[in-house]
Amino acid sequence: MKNRKGRKGEESRKRLLKVAANEFSIRGFHDTKVSTIVKRAGLTQPSFYLYFPSKQAIFEELITDFHSRVRHLTESLLLESGIKQTDVSNRVLSAVETVFQFLAADLDLTRIGFFLNPDAKQMKKDLAMVLKDNLEAEQRLGYFRSDLDMETVAECLIGIIEHLTDSHLLPGSKDPASLAAQVVNLLIYGMLPNQGALQKRGDIR
Amino acid sequence: MKNRKGRKGEESRKRLLKVAANEFSIRGFHDTKVSTIVKRAGLTQPSFYLYFPSKQAIFEELITDFHSRVRHLTESLLLESGIKQTDVSNRVLSAVETVFQFLAADLDLTRIGFFLNPDAKQMKKDLAMVLKDNLEAEQRLGYFRSDLDMETVAECLIGIIEHLTDSHLLPGSKDPASLAAQVVNLLIYGMLPNQGALQKRGDIR
Amino acid sequence: MKNRKGRKGEESRKRLLKVAANEFSIRGFHDTKVSTIVKRAGLTQPSFYLYFPSKQAIFEELITDFHSRVRHLTESLLLESGIKQTDVSNRVLSAVETVFQFLAADLDLTRIGFFLNPDAKQMKKDLAMVLKDNLEAEQRLGYFRSDLDMETVAECLIGIIEHLTDSHLLPGSKDPASLAAQVVNLLIYGMLPNQGALQKRGDIR
Amino acid sequence: MKNRKGRKGEESRKRLLKVAANEFSIRGFHDTKVSTIVKRAGLTQPSFYLYFPSKQAIFEELITDFHSRVRHLTESLLLESGIKQTDVSNRVLSAVETVFQFLAADLDLTRIGFFLNPDAKQMKKDLAMVLKDNLEAEQRLGYFRSDLDMETVAECLIGIIEHLTDSHLLPGSKDPASLAAQVVNLLIYGMLPNQGALQKRGDIR
């Protein structure tokens, strides 16, 4: 009832974030003008500064948003991988698909957090480390070749995800599920035509 | 009249390009100031406009430079792949290493052409197509699994190269040869511990 | 309708005046922000305009306050000087001390009315005139050197009071009584080591 | 011959300083707009920033100017006082007159350095200390009453100078010489009608 610090303000703030995300995503930081954000949000410039101390600040808030979502994602991936599963490739597939799904959920934010964020490098490195830990655990269980450097594998995966996100997810030309399937099929079985793999491939899709 | 042969002028021009490449690479387009470029090049602002019609123009010239180098690269890759080779994996390895070497040759230019260039997407797509053609040819010869969509494979490779360039080549933490070896080992043989591959892997490293 | 008797309102108004005086005194007119005043007074911006039509207005009200207090002061000084006193120097001393005491009573207001007020010049001139009249009266009675231009003397006194207020009263490093004593001792007897004065000086301190 | 860093720029810079001094002096810091300064100097806004990094900076340069002039003044006063002179009052008179003349030389700068400068207090304190040292030296020689606290005397003198500057020098209603004469006459001989002084007073004016 005493919903102080009102509803309307909260909505204006959200609208600003939404519009800003879109503008940044399309135009990048510098070519995004506060005046445009505000116009699209149906407000005037001073109102912007009612909710955010600066243009830089709203940009960083979006990045932080993305960051915390990424954290949740990695946590859920860890949980998932903790659960015993018989089929490794299905495990990996599901993880990769989850990531693509996550990245597809808010394209503007993904562009900002993944491609515009000047500190994206670090974040990707963190992500790679989580992946690496998972992969190494499974490697120790004999599910993966023991001579692979899982750090590099993780980084390759990140690179793949990054690029496919940019080239197919953001433009909307492919969906998370099929991207994941193809990536995992490639990484798990490799490019060589080896017989044993062919049967298992059926399991994935 | 438009005697473009003045020795001094030509040198000033080159200095500007060099410095600009470095500034753009470090700071990005917007945060690079013409005033800084000319200062570092030992010139004054009007001199800049003696050689380039605008800041945009020098940026684009650098991108075009990179572009034409990329074209040479792909041509040489095509040639290379035309030559018959017995070992596929070595063929791929050599190609990937060539690419990494190319990207390592001029880091500033690589950052600009590969990461700052707003049209990098298209260029990467072109590159992917060349790769794809190569791969499909070999696929038809039975060297690669027939169920793989080589376009996606090509894109994955691009993604990997892109990311490893950003995370290890530009910072100088790994060299082209070892990066190539690891990537190819992964892609060719996959992650599963399959027996047949183990012997061949020895060929690469 | 315009029932100005609301207790709470009256208190809010007073709080605003108090806080504003302090802020103006510390920061000056321009660097004092309405937003700060209301925050410190525990109110919101629109409330401010319930009590004062503008920032300028509250500033002027403070100045007017100071003004009217000054008027009371000068009146009391006139009364005092009307009373016959045998010792001139004690008369002067008492007057000067009264002034210092007055200025010390509300330091914020003194800073505003005396140093920040753009019309302080006029007010000081008025004050000087009152002083001058007093001094000239006593001069005619032979208490002071007849060749002195009492207008200048009055202005010197004002200048002294002004400066000592700024340098010692506002920071609290000296008290009104001792400041007054020193000033009057100087002005009455001058700087030269002349015999006759030495005895009388004892009267002052 | 090689008068690099040209004449024209130097002139623009000086014009800006001149105009700025006048604007600040009339309007104070906040109400002085860069746009006005620049307009009056026959330039456009960006040119301003060719010569000064900010509005604050030009203000501070003016203050620093004033400061260094004050330093020269005090040095010359020290020199002067070193020279043996028979008549103390003439010594003091000459010093005070020099100060008034100095303050009258550039009224805009005086207003800025003396009244607008937020650090004027410190500067006045420094000035007072120089005066005090001088006065105490003469006091030890028996020229002044030994019971006077010369620090206070110095401060009174500063206060007088300050006020008369504000009330008569800046408006141009009195000249340095006559102001000095009256001030010194008052301070040296005091207000009481004492015989001995009357002859000497003739020396001053």
Place this chain on the structure above:
DNA sequence: TATGAATGAGCCTTCATTCAT
């Protein structure tokens, strides 16, 4: 070939003030 000097255009930000409740 080069530069000292200058500017057009525009963006971010601030602040006193008001509207609607």
Place this chain on the structure above:
DNA sequence: TATGAATGAAGGCTCATTCAT
């Protein structure tokens, strides 16, 4: 009596670019 939300108006500053020499 009070406030959440919003704004009109303006100012400082930056930067790519040009003029005149």
